Amino acid sequence: MKVAVIGGGPVGLVTALYLEKQGYSVDLYEKGKWPRDKTCGQGLMPSGIKILKKLGINFKTDLESRPFNGISYHDGPLSLMGSLPKKGFGIERKILSQKIIDKIREKSNINLYPNTTITETSNNYDMFRIKVDGEHRNYDYAFACDGLNSTLRKTHHNRLVRKGPWRMGAREHFLQAPWSDKVEVYWSEKVEAYVTPVSNTKVEIAFLWFEEALPCGDSLRDTLWKSFPELKEKIHFNKSQGDFRGYGPFSTRSKDIKVGRLFFLGDAYCFLDGITGEGLSLGFKGAQIVANNFSKWNWFSELRFKLHYWHYSFMVTLALTLSHHTRLRRFFFKMFKKVPRGFDFLLSLNDL
Ligand SMILES: Cc1cc2nc3c(=O)[nH]c(=O)nc-3n(C[C@H](O)[C@H](O)[C@H](O)COP(=O)(O)OP(=O)(O)OC[C@H]3O[C@@H](n4cnc5c(N)ncnc54)[C@H](O)[C@@H]3O)c2cc1C
Structure with a gap:
């Protein structure tokens, strides 16, 4: 059986590895070249680390990545700290991408097509067809891993506009030693800043905010930083990597997992x-379920896949409600401060 993966971000790469493990011949198309970069908080939850380890991908914890053992939240005078049952890792996206693509290059059954943008595809009764450089290629199944603004989602009429306020994201790296063994989250009025240690000498700051709360113009970076005076004190601005980059809005998703012979992943x-820091591990878990079951896809496989996303949706809704409502958030902080184990338990639920 011949299959195609479209999109070589982390989820596309992991999907290709799972498919190869099942014995399929895989063609992997990516519009850019590896290693890929992307705006992301760069925190990989313990369940994501476990999946990568099982696929033979390990990280050195010095210049390549940095473990974190919990999350600490800061909201004006209030703070709340929670521990994770196992360590997560901060990893820069380009390093994550390089590590997975190195593993893929060991596999003779995965053919890589970098610098290849896929736009023309058709879903037929008995095959999925892709047009590459004017030539048609036929596959038994295909996997759309082409990210937030998926082209395949549009062309296969699988696009759903999300209800509720839309969110935006941005990131910037600084060459300075991390000051905490936790991911730090700072809250301001409808904006959050996330500090993730990504190596012994580098931290990443990611921002997430409600689209209506901030204008996106030339002054976006300054406006975001102004919202976090306490965090600004800790940052060596002269050590910025100069890679401030925005992303969003996160306004659409897919209606269905499967359209004919095409599956949607990640x-x-x-x-x-990104508020719950689990996009990557969630995408990997979905890839595992689909790659192991796509040829005999049934209601049970679909239920297993969807359970992960219902859980994710619940945790994101809870976190966004707290982000939107300052008084409720502060009440929540005070309440969990009295029962720290309860907060640890809540954090462990986030990464089931
Ligand atoms: C601000 C922010 C913070 C976040 N923080 C975290 C976090 O801390 N932890 C976490 O786990 N997740 C986090 N996320 C989410 C995480 O970044 C995503 O869930 C993850 O990148 C999804 O991977 P993916 O492979 O599905 O998509 P992507 O990484 O977007 O990869 C898609 C790939 O497809 C390629 N492509 C696109 N179109 C085509 C085409 N037509 N033909 C061929 N190739 C194509 C692109 O070039 C790209 O390489 C965050 C997201 C944001 C925005």
């Missing part, structure tokens, strides 16, 4: 928000 299926 952000191409659904990305609601």
Whole structure:
């Protein structure tokens, strides 16, 4: 059986590895070249680390990545700290991409097509057809892993506009030693800043905000930083990597997992928000379920896949409600401060 993966972000790469493990011959198309970069908080949850380890992908914890053992939240005078049952890792996207593509290059059954943008595809009764350089290629199944603004989602009429306020994101790296072994989250009025240690000498700051709360113009970076005076004190601005980059809005998702012979995975299926830090691990879990079951896809496989996304949706809704409502958030902080184990438990639920 011959299959195609469209999109070589982390989820596309992991999907290709799972398909290869099942014995399929895989063609992997990516519009850019590896390693890929992307705006992301760069925190990989313990369940994501476990999946990569099982696929033979490990990270050195010095210049390549940095473990974190919990999350600490800061909201004006209030703070709240929670521990994770296992360590997560901060990893720069380009390093993550390089590590997975190195593993893929060891596999003779995965053919890589970088610098190849796929736009023309058709879903036939007994095959999926892709047009590459004027030539038609036929596959038994295909997997759309082409990210948040998935082209395949549009062309296969699988696009759903999300209800509710839309969100935006941005990131910037600084060459300075991390000051905490936790991911730090700072809250301001409808904006959050996330500090993720990504190596022994580098931290990443990611921002997430409600689209209506901030104008996106030339002054966006300054406006975002102005919202976090406490965090600004800790940052060596002269050590900025100069890679401030925005992303969003996160306004659409897919209606269905499967359209004919095409499956939607990772952000191409659904990305609601980075607030829970689980886009990558969630995408990997979905890839595993689909790659192991696509040829005999049934209601049970669909239920297993959707359970992960319902859980994600619940956690994101809870976190966004707290982000939107300052008084409710502060009440929540005070309440969990009295029962720290309860907060640890809540954090462990986020990464089931
Ligand atoms: C601000 C922010 C913070 C986040 N923080 C975290 C976090 O801390 N932890 C976490 O786990 N997740 C986080 N996420 C989410 C995470 O970044 C995504 O869930 C993850 O990148 C999804 O991977 P993907 O492979 O599905 O998509 P992508 O990484 O977007 O990859 C898609 C790939 O498809 C390629 N492509 C697109 N169109 C085509 C085409 N037509 N033909 C061929 N190739 C194509 C692109 O070039 C790209 O390489 C965050 C997201 C944001 C925005």
